Amino acid sequence: MGPYRVWEDEEGxxxxxxxxxxxxxxxxxxxxxxxxxxQVELTQMDQFIIIASDGVWEVxxxxxxxxxxxxxxxx
Numbered sequence: 001m002g003p004y005r006v007w008e009d010e011e012g013x014x015x016x017x018x019x020x021x022x023x024x025x026x027x028x029x030x031x032x033x034x035x036x037x038x039q040v041e042l043t044q045m046d047q048f049i050i051i052a053s054d055g056v057w058e059v060x061x062x063x064x065x066x067x068x069x070x071x072x073x074x075x
Contacts (some may be wrong), residue, residue: 008028014050047069047070047073048069048073050065050069052065
């Protein structure tokens with residue numbers, strides 16, 4: 001089924017909800033580009049931060065992304 005998408009019409013654009021930030025064509029169909037912001041205090045145990053778009057999450061789980069990062073750190 002894939003990720004949730006918002007469609008302007010039957011031909012598109014079919015914008016994945018997480019990709020709408022700053023997308024001007026999405027504004028025409030009522031999507032907003034106000035980001036959700038979360039502040040997290042990092043500790044000495046934190047080794048990396050993963051910042052990724054829906055393109056990554058469509059092909060990789062969170063666990064796989066973490067595993068990939070850990071493998072890169074080991075190299």
